[in-house]
Amino acid sequence: MEQWANHPAIVWHDHPYTYHDLLARMQAxxxxxxxxxIGPGQVVTIEGDxxxxxxxxxxxxxxxxxxxxxxxxxxxxxxxxFLTIAEVQVxxxxxxxxxxxxxxxxxxxxxxxxxxxxxxxHPGLVLFSSGSTGKSKAALHDFLPLLEKFQVPRHRxxxxxxxxxxxxxxxxxxxxxxxxxxxxxxxxxxDPDVVCRTIEMHRVQTLPTSPTFLNLxxxxxxxRRYDLSSLELITYGTEVMPESTLHRIHDIFPNxxxxxxxxxxxxxxxxxxxxxxxxxxxxxxxxGFETKIVDGVLWVRAKSAMLGYLNAPSPFDEEGxxxxxxxxxxxxxxxxxxxxxxxxxxxxxxKVYPAEVESVLLQMPNVKDVAVVGERNPITGQIVTAxxxxxxxxxxxxxxxxxxxxxxxxxAPYKIPVKITITxxxxxxxxxxxMRKPW
Amino acid sequence: MTSPTINRTxxxxxxxxxxxDVLEQSGRPLPATIEENTLLFGKGALLDSLALVTxxxxxxxxxxxxxxxTLTLADDRxxxxxxxxxxxxxxxxxxxxxxxHEEQSRD
Numbered sequence: 001m002e003q004w005a006n007h008p009a010i011v012w013h014d015h016p017y018t019y020h021d022l023l024a025r026m027q028a029x030x031x032x033x034x035x036x037x038i039g040p041g042q043v044v045t046i047e048g049d050x051x052x053x054x055x056x057x058x059x060x061x062x063x064x065x066x067x068x069x070x071x072x073x074x075x076x077x078x079x080x081x082f083l084t085i086a087e088v089q090v091x092x093x094x095x096x097x098x099x100x101x102x103x104x105x106x107x108x109x110x111x112x113x114x115x116x117x118x119x120x121x122h123p124g125l126v127l128f129s130s131g132s133t134g135k136s137k138a139a140l141h142d143f144l145p146l147l148e149k150f151q152v153p154r155h156r157x158x159x160x161x162x163x164x165x166x167x168x169x170x171x172x173x174x175x176x177x178x179x180x181x182x183x184x185x186x187x188x189x190x191d192p193d194v195v196c197r198t199i200e201m202h203r204v205q206t207l208p209t210s211p212t213f214l215n216l217x218x219x220x221x222x223x224r225r226y227d228l229s230s231l232e233l234i235t236y237g238t239e240v241m242p243e244s245t246l247h248r249i250h251d252i253f254p255n256x257x258x259x260x261x262x263x264x265x266x267x268x269x270x271x272x273x274x275x276x277x278x279x280x281x282x283x284x285x286x287x288g289f290e291t292k293i294v295d296g297v298l299w300v301r302a303k304s305a306m307l308g309y310l311n312a313p314s315p316f317d318e319e320g321x322x323x324x325x326x327x328x329x330x331x332x333x334x335x336x337x338x339x340x341x342x343x344x345x346x347x348x349x350x351k352v353y354p355a356e357v358e359s360v361l362l363q364m365p366n367v368k369d370v371a372v373v374g375e376r377n378p379i380t381g382q383i384v385t386a387x388x389x390x391x392x393x394x395x396x397x398x399x400x401x402x403x404x405x406x407x408x409x410x411x412a413p414y415k416i417p418v419k420i421t422i423t424x425x426x427x428x429x430x431x432x433x434x435m436r437k438p439w
Numbered sequence: 440m441t442s443p444t445i446n447r448t449x450x451x452x453x454x455x456x457x458x459x460d461v462l463e464q465s466g467r468p469l470p471a472t473i474e475e476n477t478l479l480f481g482k483g484a485l486l487d488s489l490a491l492v493t494x495x496x497x498x499x500x501x502x503x504x505x506x507x508x509t510l511t512l513a514d515d516r517x518x519x520x521x522x523x524x525x526x527x528x529x530x531x532x533x534x535x536x537x538x539x540h541e542e543q544s545r546d
């Protein structure tokens with residue numbers, strides 16, 4: 001990091017902090033950690049975002065071989081549960097002014113996986129799955145294999161951090177950027193206007209994001225209100241991209257490269273390459289990752305795979321492969337993700353992928369957002385249901401007619417939503433991922 | 440027992456409206472007349488299974504939104520009736536009356 005001393009490493013609350021500044025803060029943290037007797041093998045939570053003190057603490061904790069459990073405010077409701085699962089011994093919380101507070105928790109580490117990592121003497125990372133369906137799972141990583149891929153020099157870029165520190169995508173963005181002397185730009189909210197204003201102000205080149213956010217960006221038309229000419233690359237992942245959203249983004253940003261990313265909190269982020277900016281076909285893999293397709297489902301084996309879950313059985317088979325549950329189509333070296341196996345709706349034996357139906361419905365006038373899910377039904381096994389957010393209120397029966405008429409020319413009959421509802425609630429999680437909860 | 444919020448004529452009209460909507464919206468031909476003995480599902484009837492589930496769900500939603508009645512029309516019980524409640528408009532109306540009556544006796 002010293003080679004880029006005077007270059008900004010992070011921008012937080014619109015203020016740049018140099019690599020030199022981060023190094024100085026790391027020195028200060030070493031003294032503070034000594035003072036508080038925080039050493040190798042302890043389990044430490046960082047409660048905060050990309051502030052200079054939190055980021056420099058994260059780097060210092062890795063250097064010191066502790067096990068880091070990043071938490072953010074979006075999981076406040078599950079805070080206690082997460083602290084208990086991870087057997088957290090020290091919590092360092094940061095406030096909005098980057099002041100910190102250390103809390104000790106008198107908890108012994110009993111989890112065999114964590115103990116195994118402590119014996120190795122390596123730093124660790126615990127990431128919680130969002131648990132949009134069922135219970136959150138805690139993935140324990142050895143931090144060193146996760147960081148290994150950043151040894152290879154890549155592009156130096158100004159990158160906005162859309163995902164937070166408690167997400168594999170956020171961790172990946174942070175280390176990719178810092179390893180290459182780039183600048184990480186933090187945003188205070190993921191409101192499209194805030195994000196666009198930040199891109200304009202700090203001449204952001206890379207925007208890693210999710211299809212849900214890109215859809216909000218289109219709806220809000222925030223891109224019209226700011227100068228986004230600095231953008232060179234938009235990456236999207238974490239969920240299936242509706243084809244209609246991708247094409248519209250490509251129309252609006254014809255000179256920006258659009259790249260689909262792929263990663264799981266259990267495995268790390270794979271390297272990927274989209275066929276072109278307007279295509280959902282992409283290649284995944286790269287150094288340290290192997291892939292195979294079994295019965296149409298993608299399996300991955302990764303050097304950077306987690307050791308296991310702290311609170312669930314291992315998802316790996318004997319040879320270390322993990323079933324991603326993502327159903328894919330294959331064309332030579334390229335794949336296209338159709339959806340999570342658990343999201344597939346089975347209507348009388350015929351498969352319906354929610355993303356495909358959503359992609360069509362999103363093109364309807366007055367539709368702001370839509371979530372398609374399956375519901376049990378004794379006649380056809382399952383039925384397709386669609387829950388809409390609208391811009392302007394509409395008569396429900398009239399709207400149903402409009403939906404069915406629109407779908408008739410565009411979807412096979414079994415894919416057309418049988419149950420159509422309108423809601424005022426937002427349908428994405430704090431991580432800007434669509435929630436396909438049954439209702 | 441509360442007084443019925445919806446009578447048989449209302450129910451027949453509701454089923455017919457729903458049937459017309461679904462036939463129209465799925466591009467199926469509309470018969471000249473729809474009455475109680477119009478066959479819904481089965482041999483020579485108007486609907487296939489997809490259209491039938493659509494009507495069933497549509498009726499459930501209309502009964503809830505327009506009449507405050509929360510009924511489950513398609514469940515294992517409906518499927519295991521000796522005489523299918525989905526064979527004709529009249530049979531479906533009979534079954535609806537039965538369900539509404541049970542629902543109201545429970546209150």
